[in-house]
Amino acid sequence: MEQFRYMHDRLWCEGTDLEECAGRFGTPLYVYSRQSVIDHCRWIESAFGNEDHLSCYALKANSNPSILRILAGERIGADVGSAGELGLALDAGFPAGQITFSGVGKRDDEIAGAIRQDLLSINAESDEELKVISHIAQELHKRARVSVRVNFDIQSDTHPYITTGRKHNKFGVESSRAEEVFREASTLPGVELLGVHSHIGSQITSSETFAAAARAIVELTDRLRRHGINLSLLNFGGGFGVRYRDYVAHPRLPVEAENPESNLTTVSMLKEILPILRSARCKILIQPGRSMVAHAGILITKVLYKKRSGGKTFIIVDAGMNDLIRPSLYQSYHQIVPLNVGHADGDRHEVVDVVGPLCETGDFFALDRTMPAVERGEYLAVLCTGAYGYVLSSNYNGRPKPAEVLVDADRSELIADREPVEKLFVKRIV
Numbered sequence: 001m002e003q004f005r006y007m008h009d010r011l012w013c014e015g016t017d018l019e020e021c022a023g024r025f026g027t028p029l030y031v032y033s034r035q036s037v038i039d040h041c042r043w044i045e046s047a048f049g050n051e052d053h054l055s056c057y058a059l060k061a062n063s064n065p066s067i068l069r070i071l072a073g074e075r076i077g078a079d080v081g082s083a084g085e086l087g088l089a090l091d092a093g094f095p096a097g098q099i100t101f102s103g104v105g106k107r108d109d110e111i112a113g114a115i116r117q118d119l120l121s122i123n124a125e126s127d128e129e130l131k132v133i134s135h136i137a138q139e140l141h142k143r144a145r146v147s148v149r150v151n152f153d154i155q156s157d158t159h160p161y162i163t164t165g166r167k168h169n170k171f172g173v174e175s176s177r178a179e180e181v182f183r184e185a186s187t188l189p190g191v192e193l194l195g196v197h198s199h200i201g202s203q204i205t206s207s208e209t210f211a212a213a214a215r216a217i218v219e220l221t222d223r224l225r226r227h228g229i230n231l232s233l234l235n236f237g238g239g240f241g242v243r244y245r246d247y248v249a250h251p252r253l254p255v256e257a258e259n260p261e262s263n264l265t266t267v268s269m270l271k272e273i274l275p276i277l278r279s280a281r282c283k284i285l286i287q288p289g290r291s292m293v294a295h296a297g298i299l300i301t302k303v304l305y306k307k308r309s310g311g312k313t314f315i316i317v318d319a320g321m322n323d324l325i326r327p328s329l330y331q332s333y334h335q336i337v338p339l340n341v342g343h344a345d346g347d348r349h350e351v352v353d354v355v356g357p358l359c360e361t362g363d364f365f366a367l368d369r370t371m372p373a374v375e376r377g378e379y380l381a382v383l384c385t386g387a388y389g390y391v392l393s394s395n396y397n398g399r400p401k402p403a404e405v406l407v408d409a410d411r412s413e414l415i416a417d418r419e420p421v422e423k424l425f426v427k428r429i430v
């Protein structure tokens with residue numbers, strides 16, 4: 001399932017030597033493994049056995065059209081958060097009847113588009129949105145299939161910016177008002193009320209947190225049933241946490257301290273909560289993003305300079321926070337390794353800051369990190385960046401977006417061109 005590994009001191013993706021790949025396509029460069037996407041998808045699907053369910057891949061994690069086509073080919077569903085993502089999902093071949101539409105601020109035109117496409121479910125987040133959906137559906141002479149997102153105020157152990165199910169978060173309707181909102185929704189003429197939706201946050205690594213959320217959503221479904229509101233969909237969210245440390249191993253790499261991430265895997269967490277979810281007697285939906293694609297991608301960058309200053313050693317690389325913002329935004333940890341650990345200094349470790357070229361102190365990939373000593377011109381891989389990597393890239397500081405490459409065994413093809421710097425301006429400078 002994991003497709004990035006060392007062979008003879010060089011890092012490979014499937015049957016492709018990544019140093020050669022970097023030389024061919026240039027850096028910064030995202031590289032994805034086709035097999036890894038497929039394997040992670042099938043692994044998650046395997047947790048359900050023969051159970052009637054639908055995994056709706058959350059496009060926000062990675063929406064490259066080639067990655068989407070691979071996942072659509074696995075016959076799973078999709079969860080979209082905007083008209084743009086809906087278009088991408090449909091283009092990739094996800095059937096409209098297997099697409100859910102989430103998001104706290106859907107525009108009227110986006111709602112109308114979703115209704116026209118007859119999506120599986122529009123996940124509404126407030127009473128006001130429910131009324132707007134009903135009104136637009138009536139104007140279109142349709143009934144919109146709708147679920148209501150409930151905020152169960154579940155404490156999760158993830159970064160505050162990626163919790164989505166705490167009381168103070170903007171998402172969903174408060175659980176104390178859930179029954180009232182469902183009752184009102186069931187009377188709206190343009191709404192076909194199908195399900196309950198929840199999402200408690202991303203990169204969650206505690207099965208107890210998931211179990212608490214699962215119990216809460218099942219209790220609500222039961223209560224609603226007792227009051228005559230029978231739902232058929234239970235859309236359970238919470239993003240399964242993935243391992244970011246010690247992802248690849250080599251005798252010359254330092255072992256990355258204690259692993260604070262739980263050893264629980266997506267599938268073991270799912271297997272623990274499925275018996276709880278099943279008791280609601282609804283079709284179970286999940287919305288995995290990160291757990292399907294995080295391990296399928298890396299970001300390759302080249303060392304531009306090495307400098308010692310203020311008692312620190314800085315490794316200045318050619319990728320920056322505009323290419324990968326997770327460390328700057330969430331202080332997230334990514335293992336960083338040389339593509340070739342066989343270089344002369346490979347046995348020597350150094351404590352370094354790996355930083356980008358942008359004009360921001362927050363532009364870093366690692367701080368005070370122990371790594372093999374590297375020099376100008378060497379390539380580094382920032383690992384497990386298949387999710388929330390390229391999708392969050394920007395042109396900040398006038399920097400073109402990086403290229404993306406998909407590896408299939410020993411073949412590699414460009415799936416997003418490197419943005420030409422000339423795209424950013426009209427004046428000829430060279």
Ligand SMILES: Cc1ncc(COP(=O)(O)O)c(C=O)c1O
Nearest residue numbers: 058199202203239287288289290
């Ligand atoms: C509503 C919703 N669904 C799905 C996801 C995907 O979560 P993850 O990438 O952690 O699996 C998110 C992420 O925040 C979300 O908010």
